[in-house]
Amino acid sequence: MVVWERPEPPDRPVPAPLNRARLVRAAIQLADADGLDAVSLRKVAAALDVGPMRLYGYIATKEELLDLMLDTVYAEIQPTGDDWRQVLRSLAEATRQAAHQHEWLADLIGGRPQLGPNTLATGNAVLAAMGSVDLDTVVPAVAAVRAYVVGAVRREIAERRAERASGMDIKQFQTAYGPYLERTFATGRFPALAMAVRSGPHLSADETFRIGLEFLLDGIEARISN
């Protein structure tokens, strides 16, 4: 049947015009809420009230969207400090903090070359703030700190997820995996490991991260001083 008079559509608020930024923001919101697996082009499109294919006007591929998400988060990472050591430390801490706010960052970070503007800006700021230290030391030092941060953040987030997955009320990793690990250690196959777990230090995530970072910074400092 033909509708002769189409009622004027209730002037729903004109949606802000779609663009890359809005697209990426929607994807980040989804990832923050439900993890990276929840970021499908269909869901992002639905969140924007748009057909899935519309997105291909702004990105060529899903991987590009992931790159854009990563670079967007990098805008939050702004190292500060007066000497090179403070700068590298703040780079590490800021990256870690970003990963706390966006856990999915742990899945992406370090996994592909990052050449987005914000990432480059961060790298530029770090290098600019490193002062007069010679490049032969600065370049590998920055690379090393980045590598450390990537690995440390990944491990920390992985543990956090494991804790959460094994009952949200259980607080300690040891408690979460206790039964399995206790059984395994009871076999006596891993004496040194069992000893370390049982009588080693019980470090918080903060302490573990910072101690490792200071190790690395100490090593860099030794090179710089000579």
Place this chain on the structure above:
Amino acid sequence: MVVWERPEPPDRPVPAPLNRARLVRAAIQLADADGLDAVSLRKVAAALDVGPMRLYGYIATKEELLDLMLDTVYAEIQPTGDDWRQVLRSLAEATRQAAHQHEWLADLIGGRPQLGPNTLATGNAVLAAMGSVDLDTVVPAVAAVRAYVVGAVRREIAERRAERASGMDIKQFQTAYGPYLERTFATGRFPALAMAVRSGPHLSADETFRIGLEFLLDGIEARISN
């Protein structure tokens, strides 16, 4: 139509009975050949000449298969050495070498808690070989080296893939991304970065990895000596 006489099947060689090890080996072969994305339960099953659902008799979920793959590779990582420094260094180098043989390792490593027998055995061997250094130092030191290795390996493999993707004949990263980076640097927005790329050291992957590792080991040594 009924087939009254079914010809004796040509005695094709009885396939070895399926088990977890064979399953995981098949998955690793697929991943080695075509990357982690090529590891689908259907393809693994096909490689084993079996229906996809058969696999669920040996694994509960695809994630479990990935964990098993990772732990299997960890069997190749056997640190050696006489003092703690050699041990940590060989742990790092062995992990890196494993990632060279199985590039997909870069995608998985550090991404989830590793509690498989081979991984635990590696950890145990490291701790056992660390000698008399006190646990308060040893535990974070091992954690820091692991974190560094995870990040360094990820970056290295990511770069390697980028090189390969941008024309297999092009050798250098700078050449591969040259045009884009040159254009970007020409804007003058990232002077410090541009300077570092242009007049900084051009380190090989080996050198970058080792220099960063020695930074870290130096820092640990300083703590141990005091």
Place this chain on the structure above:
DNA sequence: CTTCAACCGATACGGTGTATTGATCAATAC
């Protein structure tokens, strides 16, 4: 007014992980 081009939404395709169903076959109960 016609024609063409660009756009854009819907449909479609080949894949994924896995739940469910249905068939086959061995072991047990009568």
Place this chain on the structure above:
DNA sequence: GTATTGATCAATACACCGTATCGGTTGAAG
């Protein structure tokens, strides 16, 4: 010896994915 149950395993089915393709709509150009 037959019937029944229970376990095993392959096939089908489902919901979802990324994205290629296509068909209709619309705005611009002649």
